[in-house]
Amino acid sequence: xxxxxxxxxxxxxxxxxxxxxxxxxxxxxxxxxxxxxxxxxxxxxxxxxxxxxxxxxxxxxxxxxxxxxxxxxxxxxxxxxxxxxxxxxxxxxxxxxxxxxxxxxxxxxxxxxxxxxxxxxxxxxxxxxxxxxxxxxxxxxxxxxxxxxxxxxxxxxxxxxxxxxxxxxxxxxxxxxxxxxxxxxxxxxxxx
Amino acid sequence: xxxxxxxxxxxxxxxxxxxxxxxxxxxxxxxxxxxxxxxxxxxxxxxxxxxxxxxxxxxxxxxxxxxxxxxxxxxxxxxxxxxxxxxxxxxxxxxxxxxxxxxxxxxxxxxxxxxxxxxxxxxxxxxxxxxxxxxxxxxxxxxxxxxxxxxxxxxxxxxxxxxxxx
Numbered sequence: 001x002x003x004x005x006x007x008x009x010x011x012x013x014x015x016x017x018x019x020x021x022x023x024x025x026x027x028x029x030x031x032x033x034x035x036x037x038x039x040x041x042x043x044x045x046x047x048x049x050x051x052x053x054x055x056x057x058x059x060x061x062x063x064x065x066x067x068x069x070x071x072x073x074x075x076x077x078x079x080x081x082x083x084x085x086x087x088x089x090x091x092x093x094x095x096x097x098x099x100x101x102x103x104x105x106x107x108x109x110x111x112x113x114x115x116x117x118x119x120x121x122x123x124x125x126x127x128x129x130x131x132x133x134x135x136x137x138x139x140x141x142x143x144x145x146x147x148x149x150x151x152x153x154x155x156x157x158x159x160x161x162x163x164x165x166x167x168x169x170x171x172x173x174x175x176x177x178x179x180x181x182x183x184x185x186x187x188x189x190x191x192x
Numbered sequence: 193x194x195x196x197x198x199x200x201x202x203x204x205x206x207x208x209x210x211x212x213x214x215x216x217x218x219x220x221x222x223x224x225x226x227x228x229x230x231x232x233x234x235x236x237x238x239x240x241x242x243x244x245x246x247x248x249x250x251x252x253x254x255x256x257x258x259x260x261x262x263x264x265x266x267x268x269x270x271x272x273x274x275x276x277x278x279x280x281x282x283x284x285x286x287x288x289x290x291x292x293x294x295x296x297x298x299x300x301x302x303x304x305x306x307x308x309x310x311x312x313x314x315x316x317x318x319x320x321x322x323x324x325x326x327x328x329x330x331x332x333x334x335x336x337x338x339x340x341x342x343x344x345x346x347x348x349x350x351x352x353x354x355x356x357x358x
Contacts, residue, residue, distance in 0.1 A: 010239060013239065035241030037237060038237065040327055042233065043233060043234075112225065113226075114223070115223055157209065157216060157218075157227070160195075160209055161225070
């Protein structure tokens with residue numbers, strides 16, 4: 001397996017010339033560009049190939065001829081390098097993640113993060129301009145608020161992006177809006 | 193805790209979150225955010241440089257400075273509105289002049305990812321320091337694990353796999 005080689009050169013972002021910083025810190029190029037550079041020792045990404053199992057080796061539960069290299073945290077089965085998936089420092093089998101652990105997998109490899117807070121504000125904005133649809137828009141805004149609370153509880157990333165303060169502000173605005181909409185609605189109905 | 197860095201581009205807004213072993217970049221797309229992950233174990237270099245945001249300064253001058261000046265030369269009402277425009281123009285241009293445009297480039301193998309921000313130098317320094325520390329920690333850990341795996345393969349490899357320690 002290739003060792004971690006320290007990086008020794010970078011490309012100038014301006015003229016693409018090779019630069020050899022010689023360490024971390026300030027670097028300048030002949031073209032006039034200057035900046036700070038920090039170099040790291042990255043490992044080349046390894047591709048695990050499952051090994052053939054010998055007579056005394058434990059074998060993978062899904063590939064009986066392959067040597068088991070890990071234990072799935074979800075099912076407790078022995079699994080080979082092909083089946084093992086590392087997630088948050090733990091090893092799971094791909095089969096477990098595609099069935100019972102689908103929720104875990106979806107969250108870890110999410111390509112989109114839903115934002116119910118933006119839909120909530122859109123509902124309130126629409127009901128300001130088109131008050132006639134407030135009876136639909138305001139309950140919908142409440143639905144998105146509940147969805148927002150649930151999302152924050154289940155998703156770590158959502159918890160960081162949508163802070164407690166932002167959630168509290170959304171809740172306060174929603175409550176005030178609902179009270180105003182209710183009072184206006186009762187007033188208009190009484191005038192009819 | 194909100195996003196570690198917020199990048200306001202010409203057409204879209206991005207938020208950057210520093211996690212333990214990767215960076216998450218959220219591209220704001222209407223009602224959802226598209227998630228991109230950059231793992232620390234493959235990062236080769238981190239380059240930071242500053243430039244002048246001439247494009248933004250010029251655009252903002254056209255949007256607020258010029259109309260503000262034109263309004264200011266009209267009547268009294270125009271002077272008030274123009275004054276507000278010019279005040280906003282002055283504050284924002286001063287911010288651009290003081291903070292400048294900082295580009296943070298993460299080289300991940302053959303690909304690079306640029307984050308262009310205009311924010312306090314202290315916040316950028318703090319974020320870069322945290323990023324560096326985490327990248328180094330993750331890479332040290334990966335190197336140690338790789339060495340252990342190599343030693344295990346070369347030496348007496350156990351026939352029964354063991355669960356990863358908690």
